Amino acid sequence: MIKKHRLVALSTLLIFTCTTMNAQKIVKLWETNPPTSNEITKAEKYERNGNWVTNVSSPELTIYQTNKAKNTGMAVVICPGGGYAGLAILHEGEQFAKWLNGQGITAFVLKYRMPNKHKEVPLDDAQQAIRYVRNHASEFGIDVNKVGIAGFSAGGHLAATASTHYTTEGTNTKPDFSILFYPVITMERATHGGSRSNLLGDNPLPADIQFFSNEKHINANTPPAILLLSDDDKSVPTANSVLYYQSLKKNNVPATMYIFPEGGHGWGMNIDFKYHSQMLELLGMWLKSTDVQLGKIQEK
Secondary structure (H helix, E strand, O other), rough: HHOOOOHHHHHHHHHHHHHOOOOOEEEOOOOOOOOOOOOOOOOEEEEOOEEEEEEOOOEEEEEOOOOOOOOOEEEEOOOOOOOOOOOEEEHHHHHHHHHHHHHOOOEEEOOOOOOOOOOOHHHOOOOHHHHHHHOHHHHHHHOOOOEEEEEEEEHHHHHHHHHHHHOOOOOOOOOEEEEEEOOOOOOOOOOOHHHHHHHHHOOOOOHHHHHHHHHOOOOOOOOOOEEEEEEEOOOOHHHHHHHHHHHHHHOOOOEEEEEEEEEEOOOOOOOOOOOHHHHHHHHHHHHHHHHHHHHHHHHH
């Protein structure tokens, strides 16, 4: 009798665990060959206990579906950072996706291809990721008007690029909101040298510098954004975020920026970041407010 009760309890626990775990699904980003190759021939490699992936040449999305009871209809495509040389796939990808799930948001971690000095490649992947989310919205209980993008460091540059360079032909690739962690924004003087070199080459053309300096392409239609960074960041100057924020405000686009006193660069979801809890609380509040505002826009 005792064994029977234990078996029932164990079965109940297993059912509960299975129904509350983050549902994961990995899909190829492109059904056919991408429009541009990055010409990387080396095999993809994971390092640092699986957190750092290099030589990315096969883009894919890992889908973290939120609990149906908590689902807000919001979705976020996540672009991990890594200087356009690799991806910090765990603390700037998977861990953030699971936190978003806790907020009732479906998350899509984008393993985008490294540009290898082929500048179109990351943006092609980011735009395709947004297309995928909108084209499969009903499958995941997503509102097509609540699809955002998030990025860390160079991934922040990619998220900002997708927010300022998009197409409305066919499936709309414009994000509805942006979450930018210590982002690279400009390709001019204040940029991160490694990110610029990996994206544009060692001697970039002035036209490419202009095109990928995202602060220069903001207008009234640019999606609202939140920027989160540290004042003592020695890798990506705070001027990057300030330039983006100021340009958003100049164009009357809702923008929020939090500059934490210390923390350096690349903290992502690391719990040893001094302001980890405060950062997530502020971000959670902003997401709830953004959800409300997007709902009001739809009602008009």
